[in-house]
Amino acid sequence: MRQPLLLVLFTVLAHQCAVEASVDQSPRQRPAPGGQANAGGRGGSTNTDAGSAAPAKPSAPAAEQQWRTYLHTREGLAKEGLIDGSSSPSGATVSRLRLSKNVLPEYGASFERLTVEATPETPTRLHIKVFPTDSKRWEVPESIVPRPQPQPGLLSSSLTYDFSTQHEQHDGRGADAFAIKVSRRSNGAPLFDTTGSRFVFKDQYIELTTKLPKTADVMGLGQMILPGTSVILPRDGTPITLWNRDLPGALAEPYANLYGSHPFYLQANRDGFSHGVLFLSSNGMDVLLNETSLTYKVIGGLVDLYIFTGPSPEEVIAQYQQVIGTPGMPPFWALGNHQARWGYSNVNVVEQVVKNFSRAGVPLEAVWLDIDHMSNRFQTLTLDSHRFPLPKMRALVDKMNAAGQQWVPIHDAGISKMPGYKAYDEGNAAGIWIRDYKGQPYVGQVWPGEVVWPDYVGNANTSAWLTEQVANFYKQAPFGGLWMDMSEPINFCTGISCQADPTNKQAMFWLTADTPKDFNVTSFIRPRTTCQLKCEQAAATNKLANPPYAIHNYDMSTKTRQLRLEQELVSVTARHSDGTLRYNAHNLHGAAMAQQHYRAFVAATGKRPFNVVRSTFPGSGRWAGHWTGDNRASWRSLAESVAQTLTPSMWGISMVGPDICGFVDTALATAETQGFKGSFSTKTKADAVLDDKGYEQLCNRWTSAGAFYPFSRNHYTFFARPHEPYRWPAVAAAARKAYGLRYQLLSYLYSSLYLAHSRGGTLARPLMFLDPSDMAARSADSQWVLGEALMISPVLHPDATTVKKHFPKGNWYSAWDYIKTEVPKAKARKLDIPLGDVAVHYRGGAIIPTQRYANITRDVRYSPVTLIVTLPLEVSAPAKDNKTLQGVAPYANEEACAAVHAANAGRLVSCGLLYADSDTVEVNNNNTVQVWYTAITSPDRKQGGLSGATKANAGEAARKLRIEAVHILGVPAAAKTPGGAAAAAPGTAKAPAKHAAAAPAPAAPVKAAPAGRAAPAKEAPAKAAPAARAVTAKAASSKGRPAAAKAARAAARKEAAAAAAAPVAATASVNGQAVAAAYDGKTGVLRITGLKDVIVGAPFALRWKI
Missing domain, CATH: 3.20.20.80 (Glycosidases)
Incomplete structure (x- = not known):
C-alpha cells in the first residue's frame, strides 16, 4: 500500500555570536533574537525584539564529513544516524546537523540553529522554508498572501521533482555549507541547486545562491527599469533591487528599482522546459544574476521558497498563481x-x-x-x-x-x-x-x-x-x-x-x-x-x-x-x-x-x-x-x-x-x-x-x-x-481602427481573462509562451499574444513602415481580412504596416468569438456573436504525443479541448471558450455562461463540424447571447492544379499576409469610420507563391532554365487563382436545419450565416461541407 509523502524537517546547527539587534518580530512572526536598535539621532532608542529570548550559546564544531545527501524517509534518516527520536505533531521527521563557521561577520552574527522544512504540496509544487529553530521571524502574513495547503493524499510517485539536502564542511578552508538541490524527475535537470555556494543566515542578512545554466533565459524579477526592451533579464551580475519606490521611469537609469517588488522568476531552458521560483519575502533584497548563478541577498525575514515545475511557461505562471492568488476578474x-x-x-x-x-x-x-x-x-x-x-x-x-x-x-x-x-x-x-x-x-x-x-x-x-x-x-x-x-x-x-x-x-x-x-x-x-x-x-x-x-x-x-x-x-x-x-x-x-x-x-x-x-x-x-x-x-x-x-x-x-x-x-x-x-x-x-x-x-x-x-x-x-x-485627424483614425477591432473582440478578451482568473495564467504573454522551443521567439520583443490566439505586431520605431516580425510555427490569419500566412517553421517575415495601422493575427487551431462593433462596451456585451474558426496547420497527434514542449495547440491544456484532441488524432481540431457574466462580485457556475466550442475538420479541410459543450448557463447573462454567424478560415479550394495537387487559396504558405483597414464583421466587413482611414497593411511580397512553388519545384531547381521555371510558376499562379475564383458549392446545417453558406476561394473563408435563434448555451451542432 502506497503512503502519502511525509513532510520532512531538517535542523541545521550553525555557529553564532551574540546578536546586537533584531528586526524581525511581531505577533505573527517567529521571535527573533534579542537586542536593541538606536532609533533616533539624539540618543533615543527603541526595542526591536518584542521580548524574544536571548540567543543560545555557540555549539561545538561538527565532525568533518564529505557531501552527503539525506534520504527523505524516516528509514533513510535512521540509517544515517540523524534522527533525534522526536517528530513534529504532523508526524514529520526531525534531524539535526551542525555547521561550525561564521562568515561575513561585518553583517552580524549567524543564527545557531536552523530548521529546514521541505513540503511537497502538489505534483508540481515544492515548498521549502528555512528559519531559526529557537527564534521567531517575520514572514509575509497570510492575511496578504494566504498559503495553500498541501494536496491531500499526495503520493511520491506523482511528483515531477526530486529533492535532497546536503551538508558540507570545508575542513577549515572556508565556511560550512548547507545546500538544497531540487531536480526535474523526468530528465534530472536541476531546478534549484545551491551546492557549492555559501548559505548565510543572519538577523539582517540572508544569502542564498542557486546555479543557472549559461544558456537559460530568466525573466520576471522586478519591478525595475530594464536595460533593454526584452522581458529576458540580463546576466551581467548587476543587482536587481526589490524595494518599492516612487521613481518616475522617465528619469531613471537601467536597473533602478521602481514601484513594485516581485521576488519571482521564470527560467526557460533551451530544451523547452521551464520552471519558476518564488522567494516569498517582503524584506528589501538584491538579486544578482550572472552567467552561472542567481544570488539572493535579503535584509530580513526568512527563506520561504516555492518551486514550480511547469513544464511550459504558462503552466509555471498558473502554478505560481495557485500560491499568490489568480488574477481578479474585472468588470x-x-x-x-x-x-x-x-x-x-x-x-x-x-x-x-x-x-x-x-x-x-x-x-x-x-x-x-x-x-x-x-x-x-x-x-x-x-x-x-x-x-x-x-x-x-x-x-x-x-x-x-x-x-x-x-x-x-x-x-x-x-x-x-x-x-x-x-x-x-x-x-x-x-x-x-x-x-x-x-x-x-x-x-x-x-x-x-x-x-x-x-x-x-x-x-x-x-x-x-x-x-x-x-x-x-x-x-x-x-x-x-x-x-x-x-x-x-x-x-x-x-x-x-x-x-x-x-x-x-x-x-x-x-x-x-x-x-x-x-x-x-x-x-x-x-x-x-x-x-x-x-x-x-x-x-x-x-x-x-x-x-x-x-x-x-x-x-x-x-x-x-x-x-x-x-x-x-x-x-x-x-x-x-x-x-x-x-x-x-x-x-x-x-x-x-x-x-x-x-x-x-x-x-x-x-x-x-x-x-x-x-x-x-x-x-x-x-x-x-x-x-x-x-x-x-x-x-x-x-x-x-x-x-x-x-x-x-x-x-x-x-x-x-x-x-x-x-x-x-x-x-x-x-x-x-x-x-x-x-x-x-x-x-x-x-x-x-x-x-x-x-x-x-x-x-x-x-x-x-x-x-x-x-x-x-x-x-x-x-x-x-x-x-x-x-x-489629430490621423491619430483619431488610427484609434477608430484599432479600437474598432478591440471592441469586436471584447468577449474573446473577457473569456481569456476568465481563464486566467479561474485556473491561473496570463492574458498578455510573450510569443515564446506559445512554443518554448522557438529560440527566435524569445527575442521577439516588439510583439505579444493576448490569450491563446491573438498576436499583436505593432510598429515601435519612428519613420518605419516595413518591419520584420516573428511568426511562430502554425497557421496565422490576418484579423483584418482573414488572409492566411502558413508557417511550417517559425521565422521572421517582413510586414508592410503603414502609419495608422497595426498587424493583428489569429492563431490557427482556435475558435474566437467576435461581436458587432459599438463604441461603448455595454452595447457590445450581449450583441450577436460570430464564431471565427481558424483551422490549424497540422492535425492532432495521438493523445500521448499531443502535448509537447514544441508548441501547444490553443487551449490544449484545457480539459474540454484536451479531450477533443485526444479523441480526434489525425483530424484538425480548433477550440475556444465563450464566457459571459453580469459583473457580479463573485463568479461561479450559478451566475455565468461558459461554453466550450470545438471544431473537428477533415484532414483535406473540405468538411467538418462545430459543437458547443455548456459548462455553465445561469445568471443574468443566460440567454442574452446568440450566434448569428460562423466563419471558418483556412478552407482550401476544391479545384486541382495541372500537377494534380489541390490548389492552395491565394495567401497561403508564404504568400502575402494583408491587413485591410477594417475588421470583419459577423457577416461582412465593417467599414472603418471614414475620417483619416489608414491604408491597408500587408506582408512584403514573398519570392514565389506556394501553389506555383509546389507545381514547378523541379523546373525552378533545374540549372540553365530560369526563364522556363519563372514562366511555369506564373502560369500555375494564374491557373490556381482562376480555380479559386470559380464558384464552389458549400452546404451547412445547424441542428439539422440548412443554413446559408458561402465560400470565398480567394481568402479560403467559408461564411455560414442566417443562424436564427441559436442561443449561446443551448444545444448547438453545425455541419459543413464544400
Missing part, C-alpha cells in the same frame, strides 16, 4: 478605452473631453481624474466646491452613466492631517494610523501638506473606516473604481519622526495654504514636493535605517544606487498596530492597500470594481490592475512598453498597461520644473525631444499598439503637450 467595461490627465482642471474641461471623443468617433469608456478634483489641500475622496461643484459633477456623471460610461477618481495613500476633514477626524477616533517609534501617528508630507497613513496591514479598524469613506463619496458621484496612487507610499520628507515647525513661517505657509481656485502648478505644486516639516533623522548606528548590508537603492538625484533605505518613505522604524515594523512590511503597502480598497468598494456598493494600484507585490493582481507609472513621450518608452506589460502579467496582474503616448513630455519643461528631482536622459536617439510632427507620429503608433494593452489608457501630465487621440 466588462474595464476592457474599454480609458482617458486620464493630471490637469483636467475643472468639470467643464472633463465634459468637453467626453464630447470631443464622441465627435471624433473614438470609443471612450471612462475618464480618470487626478488630484485636480479634490477639495482644499487635496483631501482624498472629496470634490472641490469651485472646480468640481457637486451639482455639476453629479449631472455629468449621471449623463455619462446613462451613456454607459464611467469615471474613476484617484485616491492617494496619504490622508490630509487637517482637523475638520472628516476622513482624518474619523481615522483619528478609530486609531488607524501607522505610528512612529514614539507611538504617535507617523506624520509625513505629500500633496496635501501634512499627512498620515492608514494602517492597511495590522489594524482591524481600518476596514470599517475605509468602507465608510468610499460609501460616502460614492453616494455623491458614483464611480466605477479607484485609482490608488502614491502607494509605495511616497513621502516628500525623510525621518523617523516629523512634525510642523510653527517657528518656520515659510514652511508653515506652504503647509497650511489653501488650494487656489485655479491654481498654477509651477507656483503651487512644486514647493509642496519640498519637505517643509522638521524631521528627526536616524542615527548612523540605527540598524533599521542603516542595515549592515545596504541594498542598491536607486537615487534619482545623483543617478547612483546608494540611497538610504527610508529616503522619502514612511520610516522603516515606524510600526503597524500589531507591532509590525515598516522595515519588514514596507513592500506590502500597495498590495494591502489594494486588498482593502477592493473589499471596501464591494462592501460600500455591492458592485465589482475596476481598481488599479501603482505599488505591487505578489498577490496584488487579485485585487487590482496596474499602470506602469510615469513613463515618457519617447520612442524608447514605447519600445519598452511591451516588456513593461508582459512582465507584470507574469506576476499575476492581468489588467496592466503603460500610459499611452507617454505621461511626461520633455519638450515643454525641464524635469525640475515638472516637480521631479533629477534630469531627463538624452543618451540615445530614442530619448530625443520630439517636435510636433514627431510627437504626432509617436502618438499615432502608440495608439495603435496601446489599443491592445490589457489596460488601455491614455494619460499625461500638466506639462505635456495634449495627446488625446482626437487632437
Whole structure:
C-alpha cells in the first residue's frame, strides 16, 4: 500500500555570536533574537525584539564529513544516524546537523540553529522554508498572501521533482555549507541547486545562491527599469533591487528599482522546459544574476521558497498563481478605452473631453481624474466646491452613466492631517494610523501638506473606516473604481519622526495654504514636493535605517544606487498596530492597500470594481490592475512598453498597461520644473525631444499598439503637450481602427481573462509562451499574444513602415481580412504596416468569438456573436504525443479541448471558450455562461463540424447571447492544379499576409469610420507563391532554365487563382436545419450565416461541407 509523502524537517546547527539587534518580530512572526536598535539621532532608542529570548550559546564544531545527501524517509534518516527520536505533531521527521563557521561577520552574527522544512504540496509544487529553530521571524502574513495547503493524499510517485539536502564542511578552508538541490524527475535537470555556494543566515542578512545554466533565459524579477526592451533579464551580475519606490521611469537609469517588488522568476531552458521560483519575502533584497548563478541577498525575514515545475511557461505562471492568488476578474467595461490627465482642471474641461471623443468617433469608456478634483489641500475622496461643484459633477456623471460610461477618481495613500476633514477626524477616533517609534501617528508630507497613513496591514479598524469613506463619496458621484496612487507610499520628507515647525513661517505657509481656485502648478505644486516639516533623522548606528548590508537603492538625484533605505518613505522604524515594523512590511503597502480598497468598494456598493494600484507585490493582481507609472513621450518608452506589460502579467496582474503616448513630455519643461528631482536622459536617439510632427507620429503608433494593452489608457501630465487621440485627424483614425477591432473582440478578451482568473495564467504573454522551443521567439520583443490566439505586431520605431516580425510555427490569419500566412517553421517575415495601422493575427487551431462593433462596451456585451474558426496547420497527434514542449495547440491544456484532441488524432481540431457574466462580485457556475466550442475538420479541410459543450448557463447573462454567424478560415479550394495537387487559396504558405483597414464583421466587413482611414497593411511580397512553388519545384531547381521555371510558376499562379475564383458549392446545417453558406476561394473563408435563434448555451451542432 502506497503512503502519502511525509513532510520532512531538517535542523541545521550553525555557529553564532551574540546578536546586537533584531528586526524581525511581531505577533505573527517567529521571535527573533534579542537586542536593541538606536532609533533616533539624539540618543533615543527603541526595542526591536518584542521580548524574544536571548540567543543560545555557540555549539561545538561538527565532525568533518564529505557531501552527503539525506534520504527523505524516516528509514533513510535512521540509517544515517540523524534522527533525534522526536517528530513534529504532523508526524514529520526531525534531524539535526551542525555547521561550525561564521562568515561575513561585518553583517552580524549567524543564527545557531536552523530548521529546514521541505513540503511537497502538489505534483508540481515544492515548498521549502528555512528559519531559526529557537527564534521567531517575520514572514509575509497570510492575511496578504494566504498559503495553500498541501494536496491531500499526495503520493511520491506523482511528483515531477526530486529533492535532497546536503551538508558540507570545508575542513577549515572556508565556511560550512548547507545546500538544497531540487531536480526535474523526468530528465534530472536541476531546478534549484545551491551546492557549492555559501548559505548565510543572519538577523539582517540572508544569502542564498542557486546555479543557472549559461544558456537559460530568466525573466520576471522586478519591478525595475530594464536595460533593454526584452522581458529576458540580463546576466551581467548587476543587482536587481526589490524595494518599492516612487521613481518616475522617465528619469531613471537601467536597473533602478521602481514601484513594485516581485521576488519571482521564470527560467526557460533551451530544451523547452521551464520552471519558476518564488522567494516569498517582503524584506528589501538584491538579486544578482550572472552567467552561472542567481544570488539572493535579503535584509530580513526568512527563506520561504516555492518551486514550480511547469513544464511550459504558462503552466509555471498558473502554478505560481495557485500560491499568490489568480488574477481578479474585472468588470466588462474595464476592457474599454480609458482617458486620464493630471490637469483636467475643472468639470467643464472633463465634459468637453467626453464630447470631443464622441465627435471624433473614438470609443471612450471612462475618464480618470487626478488630484485636480479634490477639495482644499487635496483631501482624498472629496470634490472641490469651485472646480468640481457637486451639482455639476453629479449631472455629468449621471449623463455619462446613462451613456454607459464611467469615471474613476484617484485616491492617494496619504490622508490630509487637517482637523475638520472628516476622513482624518474619523481615522483619528478609530486609531488607524501607522505610528512612529514614539507611538504617535507617523506624520509625513505629500500633496496635501501634512499627512498620515492608514494602517492597511495590522489594524482591524481600518476596514470599517475605509468602507465608510468610499460609501460616502460614492453616494455623491458614483464611480466605477479607484485609482490608488502614491502607494509605495511616497513621502516628500525623510525621518523617523516629523512634525510642523510653527517657528518656520515659510514652511508653515506652504503647509497650511489653501488650494487656489485655479491654481498654477509651477507656483503651487512644486514647493509642496519640498519637505517643509522638521524631521528627526536616524542615527548612523540605527540598524533599521542603516542595515549592515545596504541594498542598491536607486537615487534619482545623483543617478547612483546608494540611497538610504527610508529616503522619502514612511520610516522603516515606524510600526503597524500589531507591532509590525515598516522595515519588514514596507513592500506590502500597495498590495494591502489594494486588498482593502477592493473589499471596501464591494462592501460600500455591492458592485465589482475596476481598481488599479501603482505599488505591487505578489498577490496584488487579485485585487487590482496596474499602470506602469510615469513613463515618457519617447520612442524608447514605447519600445519598452511591451516588456513593461508582459512582465507584470507574469506576476499575476492581468489588467496592466503603460500610459499611452507617454505621461511626461520633455519638450515643454525641464524635469525640475515638472516637480521631479533629477534630469531627463538624452543618451540615445530614442530619448530625443520630439517636435510636433514627431510627437504626432509617436502618438499615432502608440495608439495603435496601446489599443491592445490589457489596460488601455491614455494619460499625461500638466506639462505635456495634449495627446488625446482626437487632437489629430490621423491619430483619431488610427484609434477608430484599432479600437474598432478591440471592441469586436471584447468577449474573446473577457473569456481569456476568465481563464486566467479561474485556473491561473496570463492574458498578455510573450510569443515564446506559445512554443518554448522557438529560440527566435524569445527575442521577439516588439510583439505579444493576448490569450491563446491573438498576436499583436505593432510598429515601435519612428519613420518605419516595413518591419520584420516573428511568426511562430502554425497557421496565422490576418484579423483584418482573414488572409492566411502558413508557417511550417517559425521565422521572421517582413510586414508592410503603414502609419495608422497595426498587424493583428489569429492563431490557427482556435475558435474566437467576435461581436458587432459599438463604441461603448455595454452595447457590445450581449450583441450577436460570430464564431471565427481558424483551422490549424497540422492535425492532432495521438493523445500521448499531443502535448509537447514544441508548441501547444490553443487551449490544449484545457480539459474540454484536451479531450477533443485526444479523441480526434489525425483530424484538425480548433477550440475556444465563450464566457459571459453580469459583473457580479463573485463568479461561479450559478451566475455565468461558459461554453466550450470545438471544431473537428477533415484532414483535406473540405468538411467538418462545430459543437458547443455548456459548462455553465445561469445568471443574468443566460440567454442574452446568440450566434448569428460562423466563419471558418483556412478552407482550401476544391479545384486541382495541372500537377494534380489541390490548389492552395491565394495567401497561403508564404504568400502575402494583408491587413485591410477594417475588421470583419459577423457577416461582412465593417467599414472603418471614414475620417483619416489608414491604408491597408500587408506582408512584403514573398519570392514565389506556394501553389506555383509546389507545381514547378523541379523546373525552378533545374540549372540553365530560369526563364522556363519563372514562366511555369506564373502560369500555375494564374491557373490556381482562376480555380479559386470559380464558384464552389458549400452546404451547412445547424441542428439539422440548412443554413446559408458561402465560400470565398480567394481568402479560403467559408461564411455560414442566417443562424436564427441559436442561443449561446443551448444545444448547438453545425455541419459543413464544400
